[in-house]
Amino acid sequence: MNFASDNIVGASAPVLQAIVEANAGAMAAYGNDEISKRVRTRFNEIFEREVSVFFVTTGTAANALALSSAVPPYGLCVCHREAHIIDDECGAPEFFMHGAKLAGLPGVGAKLRAEDVAAYLESLPKAVKQMPPKALSISQVSEGGMVYGLDELSALGGVCREHGLSFHMDGARFANALVSLGCTPAEMTWKQGVDILSFGATKNGGLMAEAIVVFKPELAEALDYRSKRAGQIISKGRLAASQFEGYFADDHWLANARHANRMAALLSAGLLQVPGVRLGWPSQANEVFPIIPKALDRALKAAGILYHGWTELSLPETERVADHEVLIRLVTSWATREEDVRRLLELASSEVGRQAAE
Structure with missing residues (x-):
């Protein structure tokens, strides 16, 4: 993915x-x-x-x-x-x-x-x-x-x-x-x-x-x-x-953009339901910038999910990324499949749940 x-x-x-x-x-x-x-x-x-x-x-x-x-x-x-x-x-x-x-x-x-x-x-x-x-x-x-x-x-x-x-x-x-x-x-x-x-x-x-x-x-x-x-x-x-x-x-062109934005909204809303995850700032188009635990970052990458880490320069003054966290960027496109978004969310939720149980 x-x-x-x-x-x-x-x-x-x-x-x-x-x-x-x-x-x-x-x-x-x-x-x-x-x-x-x-x-x-x-x-x-x-x-x-x-x-x-x-x-x-x-x-x-x-x-x-x-x-x-x-x-x-x-x-x-x-x-x-x-x-x-x-x-x-x-x-x-x-x-x-x-x-x-x-x-x-x-x-x-x-x-x-x-x-x-x-x-x-x-x-x-x-x-x-x-x-x-x-x-x-x-x-x-x-x-x-x-x-x-x-x-x-x-x-x-x-x-x-x-x-x-x-x-x-x-x-x-x-x-x-x-x-x-x-x-x-x-x-x-x-x-x-x-x-x-x-x-x-x-x-x-x-x-x-x-x-x-x-x-x-x-x-x-x-x-x-x-x-x-x-x-x-x-x-x-x-x-x-x-x-x-x-x-x-x-x-x-508008249909493509609506789909990409809709996939990002689904991704953004789902990530906010995962304990320990928050957004660096609101997602308003087709990009999502969550702050996630480093353990979750490692687990997602190990599962083959590709995305980029991001800088903290544009965070609000009241927001900081802790030592055990990382800010990442997830981008959706006109071709993003809803099942892939839901699969990422399932992986994130299950991994956080597994770590909490340990």
Whole structure:
């Protein structure tokens, strides 16, 4: 049973079928085909306005290129200190921003609060020695599996406007956040001030389906050139774009995300019934971060259950992991089976019961 991430499962059947159908015949290259044009129109419909869309193959490429359009080489991008862009992308954002820096701030569950961002921005000296802040980047869902509410997004958007920052959203788990909030894509992005979005589908049923969606036109001006220099202008662009046709058809993307979130909710609720187990923070999408006894951790791993340990940096001030405990991350996906979730819960419950009886 593998709960290591939501990118460990393959692509969904509708996505694969769309690729097969797009494969037939000859079409214009480099994204000038009819499929790519249809998908760009579909993005306009989904976001209820005209947007610029750039297809890329990885979330790292999406984030790095998106930020490169918003932050000059002498600038600063503010993010959470455990954000994917600062922890897991091997310096790609800084590389494509040509030397600009990332400034990581703390926050429970890997979320940023508007008041903390504002306080940090106001504390920066206004001198040529200091790199000026040019963008704010948040992850929706956060690296802690938490979801920014619309009021929180609006507040962060307000801080960006007040301080002249572009507002970037890393939406690697965009659909999971969307169904968690029960809102529209427009309500979760540009209506709250988001200027540019890394729209991820790979973790929710795509093969390698990522896109940069731009709401602020001036940020799109050079992205074609930046994408080409990064090797992200895809020759057979129709095969990349076609994934989104299968993904969006019949709201397949939303159904996938609802299933993943539902499996995480089942897992979260079940773990809370196991003595000695608690959550580091609430589970709001498709990731669960329980604090469990080390003996249980060993037993689960011995049973072949795969997952990752996690850092304690984003725990609330009132929460601590004791010496006999460990914080772990469990991730569910569109393909997670309910029987696997229940099997994990049964193993956890029986193991804790066995240890208590000894």
